Amino acid sequence: MEIYKDINNSETKEFANLLNNQSKNKVEEGKIFEATVTKISSKYCWVYLDGLKSEPAIDINEIKEINLLDKIKEGSKLKIVVENLESKSGEIIVSASKAKKIEGYETLLKKYENNENIKIKIKNKIKGGFVCEELETNHLLFMPMSQLSNRPTKDNTNVINSEMEVKIIQADRKRANLCCSRRELITETKKGDKSKIFEKYNLGDRVDNAIIKSVTDWGLFFEINNEIDALCHSSCCSYQRIENLNDMFEVGQKIPVEVISKDDNKLQIGVSIKALLKNPFDNIDNYKEGENYNVTVKKILAYGVFCELEDSLIALLHQSEISWTDKNAFPKNFFKIGEKILVKIIGIDKEAQRISISYKATLENPYEKIANKYKNDEVVEVQILNKNESGAVVKIVENNVEAFLHQNQLSWSNNNRQQLEALKKGDLLKVKIVDVSEENRKILVSKKLLDKDPLEFWSDKKIDDILTTKVVSVDKKGLIVKPEGSEMEIFIKKNQIAIQNEDARSERFTVSDRVDAAIIELSLEKRKISLSIKRVEEINNEIAIKNYSDLSSGKSLPFANLSEKLGKKGKK
Numbered sequence: 336m337e338i339y340k341d342i343n344n345s346e347t348k349e350f351a352n353l354l355n356n357q358s359k360n361k362v363e364e365g366k367i368f369e370a371t372v373t374k375i376s377s378k379y380c381w382v383y384l385d386g387l388k389s390e391p392a393i394d395i396n397e398i399k400e401i402n403l404l405d406k407i408k409e410g411s412k413l414k415i416v417v418e419n420l421e422s423k424s425g426e427i428i429v430s431a432s433k434a435k436k437i438e439g440y441e442t443l444l445k446k447y448e449n450n451e452n453i454k455i456k457i458k459n460k461i462k463g464g465f466v467c468e469e470l471e472t473n474h475l476l477f478m479p480m481s482q483l484s485n486r487p488t489k490d491n492t493n494v495i496n497s498e499m500e501v502k503i504i505q506a507d508r509k510r511a512n513l514c515c516s517r518r519e520l521i522t523e524t525k526k527g528d529k530s531k532i533f534e535k536y537n538l539g540d541r542v543d544n545a546i547i548k549s550v551t552d553w554g555l556f557f558e559i560n561n562e563i564d565a566l567c568h569s570s571c572c573s574y575q576r577i578e579n580l581n582d583m584f585e586v587g588q589k590i591p592v593e594v595i596s597k598d599d600n601k602l603q604i605g606v607s608i609k610a611l612l613k614n615p616f617d618n619i620d621n622y623k624e625g626e627n628y629n630v631t632v633k634k635i636l637a638y639g640v641f642c643e644l645e646d647s648l649i650a651l652l653h654q655s656e657i658s659w660t661d662k663n664a665f666p667k668n669f670f671k672i673g674e675k676i677l678v679k680i681i682g683i684d685k686e687a688q689r690i691s692i693s694y695k696a697t698l699e700n701p702y703e704k705i706a707n708k709y710k711n712d713e714v715v716e717v718q719i720l721n722k723n724e725s726g727a728v729v730k731i732v733e734n735n736v737e738a739f740l741h742q743n744q745l746s747w748s749n750n751n752r753q754q755l756e757a758l759k760k761g762d763l764l765k766v767k768i769v770d771v772s773e774e775n776r777k778i779l780v781s782k783k784l785l786d787k788d789p790l791e792f793w794s795d796k797k798i799d800d801i802l803t804t805k806v807v808s809v810d811k812k813g814l815i816v817k818p819e820g821s822e823m824e825i826f827i828k829k830n831q832i833a834i835q836n837e838d839a840r841s842e843r844f845t846v847s848d849r850v851d852a853a854i855i856e857l858s859l860e861k862r863k864i865s866l867s868i869k870r871v872e873e874i875n876n877e878i879a880i881k882n883y884s885d886l887s888s889g890k891s892l893p894f895a896n897l898s899e900k901l902g903k904k905g906k907k
C-alpha cells in the first residue's frame with residue numbers, strides 16, 4: 336500500500352507528535368497519581384493511567400490490606416504510586432498501599448508542622464511501646480511506652496483497642512515513620528495552668544499522698560495531687576544511708592512529703608521525706624558498741640539485711656556478718672521479714688549516721704572452739720565437699736566447719752594429683768588438723784601426717800651407701816625402685832644404670848628384680864634422694880683397684896675393665 340511507502344515523512348511525524356501531546360500526565364517514578372480501575376479479577380486489579388504505555392496490574396491482596404476492595408469497581412478512581420516504569424521483565428510496577436501510606440504520612444506531617452492533635456487507636460503492644468493507627472488516614476504510628484501517660488502504670492495491656500487523642504512528637508521523613516505521645520498532650524494541657532498550680536504550694540507544706548513516679552540513682556520523682564511533679568533528692572529520702580533507692584522504694588508507692596524548695600524560674604518543687612520524720616539518731620546514745628540488742632528484720636537484700644532497732648532507726652547487717660562458716664551466706668536463707676533476731680552493734684558512725692551490726696557475733700565462733708578443743712596433729716573425720724586444682728574443700732563432720740586439704744597433704748608419695756582426682760564428693764577421710772586461723776577463718780588439715788614419714792628411713796644414711804632395692808617398674812627412660820625397708824619409690828635414670836653405654840639399658844631388668852644401688856644425692860630438707868646402679872660398679876672397681884694392685888692378680892678378677900687401670904697403676 337502506497338500510504339506506507341514513506342513512514343518517516345513529515346505528515347507521519349506530525350501525527351505521532353499529536354498523539355503524544357494528547358497525554359496530559361508526565362508520569363514519573365515515586366509520585367502519586369489518580370488512576371482509573373479498568374478490570375477486577377480474583378487475583379488482580381488493573382488500572383489505567385494516562386501516560387503509561389500499558390495498564391499495570393495490582394495484586395488483589397494489596398487492595399484488601401488497605402480496605403479498599405469493597406469501595407472500588409470498574410471505573411472507580413484509585414490513587415497509586417509508580418514504583419518502576421519498566422522492570423527487568425518489562426512490566427510497569429505500581430502500588431496502591433504505598434500511595435495511601437505516602438498520602439497519609441503527608442497529611443499527618445502537615446498536622447505535625449501545624450502542631451495539631453490527632454486521634455489514634457492503639458492496635459497492639461510491641462517491644463518498647465505500641466503500634467497505633469491514625470483514624471482519619473489509617474496511617475500507622477509508634478508510641479513509646481513512656482509516652483502513654485504522665486504517670487507510671489504497672490499494667491498497660493488494657494489500653495489495647497482504646498481510642499485517644501495524641502500529639503505527633505517526631506517525624507522521620509526518610510522512612511515516613513511517625514512517633515506520637517499522649518503524655519505530651521497531657522503535659523501541654525497542664526503547662527498553661529502550671530504557674531497557677533506552682534503558686535499553690537509553699538515551703539513547709541505537707542503532702543500526704545505524694546505518688547512515686549520514678550526511682551533513679553540520685554532521687555525520687557513524685558506526682559503531687561495529680562497536678563505537679565516534685566523531686567526528692569536521695570539525701571532527703573531517709574536518715575539512714577541507702578545504697579540503692581530501688582531497694583527501699585517502688586513506683587506507685589504513696590509517701591507523705593514536705594515542700595522544702597521552690598524554683599520560680601523553672602517552676603519546680605523540691606520535697607523531702609525525712610523532713611517529716613524524727614531523726615532516729617537523736618536516741619543513738621541509748622546504744623553502745625559491743626552490746627547485744629533485739630532488732631526487727633525490715634528488708635532483705637542480696638548483700639545484707641536492714642534491721643530496725645527502734646522506730647526508723649535502721650542498722651545494716653552485712654552479708655559477711657551473718658555466719659561464721661558460710662562465707663557466701665544468702666540472707667533469705669537465714670531470715671524472714673518481721674522476724675526478731677539478736678545482734679551485736681559493731682560500729683556506730685554518728686557523723687554519717689550509720690549503724691553496723693553482726694548476727695554471727697552473738698553466736699559461738701566455731702574456729703575459736705576448734706582452736707581451743709583441737710591441738711595440732713589432732714585427728715578428725717572430714718567429708719569431701721568439692722575439689723579444685725589445689726586440693727579439696729572438706730567439712731569437719733563433728734561441727735560442720737569447712738577446712739582445706741591441699742593435694743600435697745594427701746600422701747608422702749609423688750602421685751598426689753592422681754589421689755586428688757580419685758577423691759569423690761561425700762567421701763569420708765581421717766585427717767590431722769595442721770593449723771587453725773581464727774582471724775582468717777581458715778583450717779588446714781593433712782592426711783599424710785597420719786602415715787609415717789618415709790624420710791625417716793634415710794636419716795642414718797649417707798652418700799655412697801649401697802642399698803638392695805626391688806624393681807617396681809621399667810620404661811625406656813630408666814627404672815623405678817623401692818629400697819628394702821622403705822616405702823619410698825625412687826627413679827633411677829638410664830645413664831645411672833651401668834658404666835658401659837651398651838649395658839645402660841633399662842630393658843635388662845624386669846619387675847621384682849633385686850638390684851643394688853648406691854646413694855648419689857641425699858637432701859632431707861629438700862626431700863630429694865637419688866640412686867645409681869652405675870655408682871655400685873664404680874665403688875666396686877675402686878675397692879678392687881685398691882686391694883689388688885698388681886697386673887697379674889687383676890686377670891683373675893671378675894671385672895673385665897680392670898686390666899688397663901691395674902696396668903697403669905703397676906707402672907707407677
